[in-house]
Amino acid sequence: MSAVFQVENLNKAFGGLAVTQNISITMNPGDRVALIGPNGAGKTTFVNLVTGHLEPDSGKVVLAGNDVTALGPVPRVRQGLVRSFQVTRLFPDMTPEEHLALAVMQRTGRTGAIFGHYQAKADVMAEVAELLRTLGLDHIATRKVAEIAYGQQRLLEIALALALKPKVLLLDEPAAGVPQSDTPRIEVALAGLPADLAVLMIEHDMDLVFRFAKRVIVLAAGAVIFDGSPGDVTRDARVREAYLGSYANDRSAA
Amino acid sequence: MASIENISASTPARSTRPNWLVRDLVGLAVILVVAAIGYFLFPNNLALLTRILGVALLVLSIDLVTGFCGIATLGHAALFGAGAYASGIAAVHFGITDPLLMVVVGAVGGAVAGVVSGAVILRGHGLAQLVLSIAVVHLFHEAANKASAYTGGSDGLSGITPDPVFGIFAFDLWGRTAYGFAVALVVITFIVLRLITRSPFGMLCRGIKEDPIRIRAMGASVQGTLLKMYVISGAVAGTGGALNAISTQVVGLDSLSFTLSAEALVMLVLGGTGSLYGALIGTVSFMWFEDFVSAANPFHWLTIVGALLIAVVLFAPRGLYGTGLSFVERFRGNAK
Ligand SMILES: Nc1ncnc2c1ncn2[C@@H]1O[C@H](COP(=O)(O)OP(=O)(O)OP(=O)(O)O)[C@@H](O)[C@H]1O
Ligand SMILES: [Mg+2]
Numbered sequence: 244m245s246a247v248f249q250v251e252n253l254n255k256a257f258g259g260l261a262v263t264q265n266i267s268i269t270m271n272p273g274d275r276v277a278l279i280g281p282n283g284a285g286k287t288t289f290v291n292l293v294t295g296h297l298e299p300d301s302g303k304v305v306l307a308g309n310d311v312t313a314l315g316p317v318p319r320v321r322q323g324l325v326r327s328f329q330v331t332r333l334f335p336d337m338t339p340e341e342h343l344a345l346a347v348m349q350r351t352g353r354t355g356a357i358f359g360h361y362q363a364k365a366d367v368m369a370e371v372a373e374l375l376r377t378l379g380l381d382h383i384a385t386r387k388v389a390e391i392a393y394g395q396q397r398l399l400e401i402a403l404a405l406a407l408k409p410k411v412l413l414l415d416e417p418a419a420g421v422p423q424s425d426t427p428r429i430e431v432a433l434a435g436l437p438a439d440l441a442v443l444m445i446e447h448d449m450d451l452v453f454r455f456a457k458r459v460i461v462l463a464a465g466a467v468i469f470d471g472s473p474g475d476v477t478r479d480a481r482v483r484e485a486y487l488g489s490y491a492n493d494r495s496a497a
Numbered sequence: 498m499a500s501i502e503n504i505s506a507s508t509p510a511r512s513t514r515p516n517w518l519v520r521d522l523v524g525l526a527v528i529l530v531v532a533a534i535g536y537f538l539f540p541n542n543l544a545l546l547t548r549i550l551g552v553a554l555l556v557l558s559i560d561l562v563t564g565f566c567g568i569a570t571l572g573h574a575a576l577f578g579a580g581a582y583a584s585g586i587a588a589v590h591f592g593i594t595d596p597l598l599m600v601v602v603g604a605v606g607g608a609v610a611g612v613v614s615g616a617v618i619l620r621g622h623g624l625a626q627l628v629l630s631i632a633v634v635h636l637f638h639e640a641a642n643k644a645s646a647y648t649g650g651s652d653g654l655s656g657i658t659p660d661p662v663f664g665i666f667a668f669d670l671w672g673r674t675a676y677g678f679a680v681a682l683v684v685i686t687f688i689v690l691r692l693i694t695r696s697p698f699g700m701l702c703r704g705i706k707e708d709p710i711r712i713r714a715m716g717a718s719v720q721g722t723l724l725k726m727y728v729i730s731g732a733v734a735g736t737g738g739a740l741n742a743i744s745t746q747v748v749g750l751d752s753l754s755f756t757l758s759a760e761a762l763v764m765l766v767l768g769g770t771g772s773l774y775g776a777l778i779g780t781v782s783f784m785w786f787e788d789f790v791s792a793a794n795p796f797h798w799l800t801i802v803g804a805l806l807i808a809v810v811l812f813a814p815r816g817l818y819g820t821g822l823s824f825v826e827r828f829r830g831n832a833k
Contacts, residue, residue, distance in 0.1 A: 296710070320716030332714070334707040337700075345700050349715050354697045354722075357729070361697060407716065 245308070247272050247441050248324070248411045253302030255285075255292055255465075262288045263299070264466040270411065272439040277452040277473075279445070280462035281486050286445045287329055289462070290413050294326045295319050307410060323410030327403070327417060329445070331396045335389035339380050339399050342388070343371040346406035374402045377435060379428045394421045401432055412436070414444040418451055430454065461486060521691055524774060528687065531781075532680045543672035545788055547744045550679035553780040554686060554737025555761045557773060558607075561730040563762070564770035565694060566723055567706035570618060571758050572630030573734060575637040578753030579610030580735025585654045585748040586647050596659045596668075596678065600739045607735015608728045610637070615727030619720055631755060638753045653749040657742055668743070675744035682740055683777075686733055690773055693729065702726055767809055769816025778818045 248270040255263035262285040270276060278286055291297040293304050295316035304312050311319050333342060344361035347370050348354050361367050375381040378398040383391050388399065397420050404412060417433075418426050426448070433455055436442060446452050452459065452473070459476045461469035463485040469476055476482055535546050555577045562568040583606025587593035593602060614633040621629045641648045648654050661667040666674045693699050701722050704712045709719045742748045751757060760783075768779020786805065791798040813820035 294714070296714075316713045317716055317718055320714060325716075326714060328711075328714070332708050332711040334704050334711065336707060337703065341700060345697070345704060346715050348697045349701075349717050354701045354717055355725075357693045357696050357698045359697065360695055361700070403715070 246270060246305075247307050249303075249305040250293055251303040251305070253289070253292055253304070254300045255288060255297065256300060262465045263292060264464070266302075266462075266465075266467055268443075268460065268467070268470070270441040270443065272410070272441055274441040274443075275455055275457045276441075276443045277446055277456035277459045278443055278462060279447070279449075279452060279459060279486065284462040284486075285465040286462055287415055288465075290326050290415050290445070294324060294413065320407065323408075324413070325404050325407045325409035325411070326413040327400050327415055329415040329419065331393070331400050331420075333388045333396055333399060333403075336387055338385045338387060339375060339391070339395075339402070340371055340384040342399060342403055343374050343406050344368070346403050347371060350407050370406070374406055377405075377428075377432050378402045379425070394425050397421045398425065398428060398432075401429060405432065405436070409440065411441045412443070414442065414446075416445050416447065418446060418448050426451065517695070525684065525688070528684060528777070529680075532684075536676060540671070543676040544744070545784075547672055547675045547679045548741065549781055549784045550676075550683050551737045551741040551744065552757075552761060552764070552784060553683055553777055554740065555734050555757075556764045556768070556776040556780045557686065557690060558730040558734035558737065559761055559765050560770060560773060560776040561690070561694075561726055561733065562723075563765065564772070564775070565699065565706065566702045566726050568618065568723065568727075569623065569627045570630040571627055571755065571762060572614065572618070572632070572634035572637075573730075573761060574753055574755070574757040575614050575634040576607045576610045576731040576734035577738040577741075577757065577761075578637060578641065578748075578750075579731070580604065580607035580738030581742045581748045581752045582606065582641060582648055582654065582738070583735065584739035585657050585742040588657045588659065588742070589654060590647060594658060594660045596662050596743050599659060599743055600682065600736055603735045603739020603742065604732040605735065607731040607733070607738060609731070610735070611727045611729075611731020612724070615724045615731075619723050619727070630758075634753065634755050634758050638750060638755075641750055641753050648748070648750075651750060653747050654742075655747045657746045657748070659743045659746070672744065679740055679744065682736060686736060687773065687777075690733065694773065698722070698725070763806060765816075767806065767816060769819035769822075772818055772822075775816050775818035779816060782817060 246269045250266060250268045253263055253266045266289060278289070280286055288297065292299045295314060303310060306319065306322050306324050309322065311322065344367050345354065347367050348361060372381070375384050378401060380395060380398055380402065383395060388396060397417065401414065401417050404414065418429055421429060430451070444455060456473055459469065459471065459473050460467055461476065461482045468485060469479050469482045536543070539546060555573065558576065559570065559573045562570060580603035584599040584603035587602040588599055593599060617633055618626055618629045642650055659668055662674060662678055668674045701712065701717055705719050705722060712719055738752060741752060764779040764783040765776055766779070767783055768777065769775030787798070787802055790801045794801065809817065815823065
């Protein structure tokens with residue numbers, strides 16, 4: 244199977260602080276990868292670098308065989324590299340329905356139209372309804388985002404990424420800020436993702452990580468210190484020391 | 498799983514979509530009624546009413562880029578003046594005196610000016626953007642001043658004699674035809690802009706105003722979208738300029754001035770940004786108030802206008818329309 248996403252020797256420093264050190268990661272279609280690491284390890288920076296929101300000092304990003312290192316964020320999204328944000332980025336004055344309709348129309352090349360209304364487009368409305376249902380947002384579909392709960396905004400953030408039908412999906416802590424009662428929705432949404440989509444999820448909730456990931460990458464101080472199966476990660480001495488600590492002990496004890 | 502299904506089942510989708518078509522038809526009816534009242538109440542002042550409508554198109558065009566896209570500009574008269582000169586020059590030097598054709602020429606002139614000034618202004622952000630917009634209007638002003646062979650320079654471009662509208666309605670001394678023509682232009686523009694601001698493209702613009710990074714993360718081009726809005730805005734401003742040229746039969750350098758740019762922005766803020774209605778209300782109230790106060794008290798009218806503006810910005814920061822709207826919403830909230 245040929246790789247859909249390759250990152251080679253990525254480096255980035257802010258002033259003297261090296262936040263990304265020689266990171267190389269390859270993902271294949273259908274991969275379910277969790278990227279974990281302590282606060283400040285450089286996880287979000289990694290996402291910013293590969294999506295073109297930040298410029299790397301050196302290194303290469305290849306998407307479905309195309310070198311996209313020199314491209315800005317917009318063409319990368321159009322080629323199927325989609326991210327979500329750790330801190331929700333939404334339009335406060337728009338409704339969830341409008342958000343998703345905009346994303347669907349953008350994906351299908353219809354946001355240039357200066358006439359017409361999204362509610363008159365049956366295919367858009369059907370897809371939006373489906374996304375709203377999946378993430379349990381249908382009952383607040385026509386409220387302004389500024390008026391809905393943060394947990395619901397987090398779910399909308401995920402729905403927006405899904406609406407773009409990516410090839411590679413990078414989720415930055417999708418469950419952070421979502422109340423415990425709503426995390427099953429995220430898991431349902433994740434479980435329902437297309438089988439050939441490559442997903443990388445940053446997450447601190449280790450239960451979620453272990454249920455979701457077939458592969459775990461651990462980042463510490465900007466460098467990859469582990470890349471392997473979820474079963475091995477809890478046994479890795481360096482990972483225990485750097486991050487997992489108590490969780491790994493609990494697990495082995497249980 | 499079971500719990501999730503329960504949650505969605507117990508809270509069915511609300512079906513309270515805002516009925517925007519009805520609301521817009523009401524809005525349109527209000528505009529027409531106000532226009533008719535103006536006609537019958539001020540039969541000797543139709544020239545002023547027509548001028549107000551020309552400036553209203555300029556203020557609407559600023560609302561498109563400022564209210565809907567969040568672009569700061571103090572140079573939008575460049576697009577208005579470009580439209581005025583384009584249609585005036587077409588009439589005087591190229592014999593294009595059909596008023597509808599003159600409007601088309603003005604709109605195209607404004608759109609071209611929109612491309613040029615948009616390409617410059619969109620390179621900056623915030624204050625830099627504001628300064629660039631001021632620079633642009635000064636450059637346009639200077640260019641018009643220098644090209645006096647075509648523009649008449651500081652004497653202005655005169656000798657514009659438009660044909661009757663549809664070959665039937667001649668432009669009369671009382672300005673009745675001009676007023677009717679102006680109302681028609683504003684109403685048509687308003688309907689078109691209403692559609693544009695609700696379109697997918699209009700949604701994209703609103704999104705850019707609220708969070709351009711999110712828009713990029715959705716794969717949409719921010720600069721390209723804004724430039725397109727600048728062109729549309731230019732066409733609207735140019736239409737206003739053409740209307741001004743047709744109704745006053747002269748074009749002066751003041752139509753390309755920083756002063757007009759700034760005043761138009763003030764009118765927009767006064768009425769309220771981002772709603773189209775605010776632009777119309779702001780223009781009408783500012784220009785009517787200015788005319789009224791300057792006649793009533795020729796010595797202190799500027800002071801009074803200034804005081805009014807401070808009062809509005811401090812006590813009704815969302816503008817007359819926005820504040821009125823929130824009053825209505827609060828009233829409705831209490832009624833429930
Ligand atoms: N734009 C920036 N300028 C300077 N330093 C930055 C910038 N962005 C991030 N950093 C620093 O880089 C380091 C890595 O930050 P990053 O946000 O990537 O961590 P993270 O792994 O996502 O952490 P968390 O789990 O808290 O989200 C931190 O020390 C942070 O302070
Ligand atoms: Mg982070």
